[in-house]
Amino acid sequence: MADLQDGNKLVTLRDVARSVGVNVATASAVLNQTRSGTRVSEKTRTALLAAAQTMGYRPNEVARSLARRRTKLIGFFARFEFLSSRNAFLSELVGGMQEAASLLEYDLVLHTVPEGTPVPRAVATLADRRVDGLLFFAPEEPALLPELRRTGLPIVCVVDHCPGSSSVTADDFGGGARLARHLAEKGHRRVLYRDWHLQVSSVVARREGFQSEARRRGMDVILGERVVNVHAPHFTEAEVALLREERHPVTAVACWEDTTASRTCEVLEGLGFEIPNRMAVTGFNGTQLAELVRYPLTTIRAPWREVGAQSVRRLLALVNDEPIPEWDTLPVEFLPGGTA
Amino acid sequence: MADLQDGNKLVTLRDVARSVGVNVATASAVLNQTRSGTRVSEKTRTALLAAAQTMGYRPNEVARSLARRRTKLIGFFARFEFLSSRNAFLSELVGGMQEAASLLEYDLVLHTVPEGTPVPRAVATLADRRVDGLLFFAPEEPALLPELRRTGLPIVCVVDHCPGSSSVTADDFGGGARLARHLAEKGHRRVLYRDWHLQVSSVVARREGFQSEARRRGMDVILGERVVNVHAPHFTEAEVALLREERHPVTAVACWEDTTASRTCEVLEGLGFEIPNRMAVTGFNGTQLAELVRYPLTTIRAPWREVGAQSVRRLLALVNDEPIPEWDTLPVEFLPGGTA
DNA sequence: TTGAAAGCGCTAACAC
DNA sequence: GTGTTAGCGCTTTCAA
Numbered sequence: 047m048a049d050l051q052d053g054n055k056l057v058t059l060r061d062v063a064r065s066v067g068v069n070v071a072t073a074s075a076v077l078n079q080t081r082s083g084t085r086v087s088e089k090t091r092t093a094l095l096a097a098a099q100t101m102g103y104r105p106n107e108v109a110r111s112l113a114r115r116r117t118k119l120i121g122f123f124a125r126f127e128f129l130s131s132r133n134a135f136l137s138e139l140v141g142g143m144q145e146a147a148s149l150l151e152y153d154l155v156l157h158t159v160p161e162g163t164p165v166p167r168a169v170a171t172l173a174d175r176r177v178d179g180l181l182f183f184a185p186e187e188p189a190l191l192p193e194l195r196r197t198g199l200p201i202v203c204v205v206d207h208c209p210g211s212s213s214v215t216a217d218d219f220g221g222g223a224r225l226a227r228h229l230a231e232k233g234h235r236r237v238l239y240r241d242w243h244l245q246v247s248s249v250v251a252r253r254e255g256f257q258s259e260a261r262r263r264g265m266d267v268i269l270g271e272r273v274v275n276v277h278a279p280h281f282t283e284a285e286v287a288l289l290r291e292e293r294h295p296v297t298a299v300a301c302w303e304d305t306t307a308s309r310t311c312e313v314l315e316g317l318g319f320e321i322p323n324r325m326a327v328t329g330f331n332g333t334q335l336a337e338l339v340r341y342p343l344t345t346i347r348a349p350w351r352e353v354g355a356q357s358v359r360r361l362l363a364l365v366n367d368e369p370i371p372e373w374d375t376l377p378v379e380f381l382p383g384g385t386a
Numbered sequence: 387m388a389d390l391q392d393g394n395k396l397v398t399l400r401d402v403a404r405s406v407g408v409n410v411a412t413a414s415a416v417l418n419q420t421r422s423g424t425r426v427s428e429k430t431r432t433a434l435l436a437a438a439q440t441m442g443y444r445p446n447e448v449a450r451s452l453a454r455r456r457t458k459l460i461g462f463f464a465r466f467e468f469l470s471s472r473n474a475f476l477s478e479l480v481g482g483m484q485e486a487a488s489l490l491e492y493d494l495v496l497h498t499v500p501e502g503t504p505v506p507r508a509v510a511t512l513a514d515r516r517v518d519g520l521l522f523f524a525p526e527e528p529a530l531l532p533e534l535r536r537t538g539l540p541i542v543c544v545v546d547h548c549p550g551s552s553s554v555t556a557d558d559f560g561g562g563a564r565l566a567r568h569l570a571e572k573g574h575r576r577v578l579y580r581d582w583h584l585q586v587s588s589v590v591a592r593r594e595g596f597q598s599e600a601r602r603r604g605m606d607v608i609l610g611e612r613v614v615n616v617h618a619p620h621f622t623e624a625e626v627a628l629l630r631e632e633r634h635p636v637t638a639v640a641c642w643e644d645t646t647a648s649r650t651c652e653v654l655e656g657l658g659f660e661i662p663n664r665m666a667v668t669g670f671n672g673t674q675l676a677e678l679v680r681y682p683l684t685t686i687r688a689p690w691r692e693v694g695a696q697s698v699r700r701l702l703a704l705v706n707d708e709p710i711p712e713w714d715t716l717p718v719e720f721l722p723g724g725t726a
Numbered sequence: 727t728t729g730a731a732a733g734c735g736c737t738a739a740c741a742c
Numbered sequence: 743g744t745g746t747t748a749g750c751g752c753t754t755t756c757a758a
Contacts, residue, residue, distance in 0.1 A: 056515075056538075104510065104513060104514065104515075104537065105510075105514060106452075106514065106515045107514035107515055107516045108448060108451050108452050108457060108515050108516055109452055111448050111516075112446075112448045112449055112452050117448060117516075119495065119516070121493075128481040128482075128484045128485050129469065129477045129478075129480045129481035129484060130477055130478060130481045130691070131474030131475070131477045131478050131673040133477070134471030135471070136477075137469045137470055137471045137473070137476075137477045138469075138470060138471050140469045140496075141468040141469035141470045142468075144468045144469060144496055144498045145468050145498075147498065148498035148499060148500055149500060153461075153495050153496065153497055153498070153511075153516075154495070154496040154498070155459065155493050155494070155495050155496075156480075156484055156493065156494040156495075156496060157493055158484045158485075158487065158488035158493070158494070159488060160488055160489060170444065170445075171493075173444060174444065174445060174446065174447035175396075175444075175446045175447055175448050176447045176448060176451075176457075176459070176493075197444065198396075333471040339679055339680060340679060340680045351470070
């Protein structure tokens with residue numbers, strides 16, 4: 047057992063109090079950042095502080111959490127995904143959460159349940175009172191969020207908009223529209239749009255933004271087959287035929303996110319289309335990683351780091367019953383890149 | 387307050403027990419995965435289960451943690467760094483931790499303290515009994531680890547070897563040697579080695595491995611100025627002179643890690659050196675990201691994901707007082723790439 | 727100013 | 743099988 051390893055038994059508040067000859071309540075008042083009125087004489091205060099110091103007293107945050115009903119922990123539930131260097135988007139998001147949380151003296155719990163965990167079990171581990179609130183990013187799990195919400199746990203949805211819950215997202219619609227505008231301005235008349243197989247709100251908004259702007263400008267948008275694996279975005283034969291058509295060819299491929307776009311560049315070059323001259327490609331996300339990659343994508347920089355940070359601030363406001371707007375949509379930025 | 391938000395007061399074990407007319411201890415035995423002997427009649431068992439179900443009972447993990455002295459949480463303390471898409475290495479490491487932790491039904495706490503936090507304060511937040519053990523990655527914080535160790539908290543050091551603590555690392559020495567061998571075999575006689583400014587054990591081991599193999603093969607190693615910012619690895623004038631020397635020129639630059647190597651490629655091409663023909667470059671890390679970047683680096687793939695996963699397993703073994711080896715060194719792999 | 731006492735929700739001996 | 747009884751370490755009224 048963990049507590050046997052430290053042969054030296056842990057010093058408790060009671061020990062410190064006893065050593066000074068006062069009650070634990072007094073010790074508690076002194077040794078914790080308790081804003082309440084309890085005033086203690088300078089003498090006992092310093093005695094207590096000194097004793098705590100020399101005895102090596104370390105408050106037990108678990109006991110404190112139980113008593114206060116506050117853990118100073120917030121959870122992040124990200125589907126069943128793990129961080130990885132290939133998932134730049136997720137790294138940025140979590141980094142932003144870390145940053146904001148640390149500033150607010152909160153720690154971040156990465157909740158990960160093995161894929162396929164039944165909903166009740168997932169809810170049980172997420173809503174077990176170990177965290178004061180939850181950052182939720184699993185829009186394609188339809189059953190989970192409502193169940194979770196019923197537990198009363200404060201929740202903020204990130205990246206995707208979840209009706210009924212507070213959320214922090216990027217301006218996906220605006221970003222999609224901006225890309226369509228760019229392509230239209232470059233003279234493209236017909237583009238293939240590569241969408242994701244999961245139609246979560248951010249993905250849909252990007253496409254709708256793109257389509258609506260394209261329509262305004264009379265640009266033709268063909269929806270390609272939906273991509274399942276971002277690292278292997280193959281073209282169907284029908285799609286290739288569209289790219290090669292003589293009379294009214296597709297001259298640009300707009301992808302719902304950057305990795306797909308990068309891979310698409312590779313595939314297109316393999317098919318003999320020089321980029322950007324013979325074929326334009328656009329992405330979406332624009333993480334800092336973009337600088338290092340082979341194809342400097344024409345894309346939208348969505349501020350995922352800031353989305354993460356803001357979601358933490360929102361969540362803590364919620365936890366503290368501060369008034370907050372229903373949702374935040376953070377602005378995105380157009381990155382010209384060199385693929386369109 | 388968080389508990390005011392849920393107007394419906396939380397159902398406790400006592401509530402469930404009372405509703406069935408039994409004692410909380412009985413309820414506890416039934417409703418928790420308690421391996422102990424307490425046997426309960428099938429009748430009360432099902433009654434309890436049913437009551438818990440309909441009342442919506444949800445165990446309070448904080449209370450359980452306090453009683454059991456076990457939180458089912460492990461912490462990861464990574465200096466004062468945040469995750470980001472530019473730090474592929476860290477993302478892989480954390481992803482591996484997540485993966486292993488989730489399999490063992492543990493959650494991962496990302497402990498982040500604002501940079502510049504004084505050591506006592508950092509120790510206080512790390513060793514506050516909220517986590518059963520700590521994964522430590524901050525080798526350049528000399529004061530922190532010993533202080534932390536004195537608290538009795540189980541600790542496993544990751545990536546860097548910390549004398550006196552259990553650790554999980556990659557075979558940095560072997561990787562360094564492997565790169566030297568490759569360069570020597572390619573006929574290079576004189577190489578510039580770009581080291582990091584912080585001489586932590588992994589960095590030192592890579593260099594020493596490189597140097598020792600170079601020595602064996604009669605290859606000359608010149609230590610360049612130590613790099614501070616991996617994204618801006620400038621060459622000093624003296625270094626450029628070495629690269630341009632007529633009689634006995636440097637023909638390869640070995641970097642202590644990949645991002646530096648990528649950036650170095652850019653700088654070298656800017657200086658007019660074609661890669662790999664006029665100048666070879668090697669890196670170290672080889673995260674999956676490598677596939678996407680502009681320069682397919684000749685590098686070492688260190689299994690950071692696996693290091694993360696293994697460190698979690700080691701830590702939990704430590705927490706459970708299982709016998710474990712003092713340290714693990716995981717094997718690395720040579721990636722030929724195309725820059726050397 | 728300080729102390730007493732009653733929790734917070736759950737676990738774990740041990741007695742019945 | 744089930745209940746009793748102490749905690750786990752800290753917070754928080756409320757009296758003294």
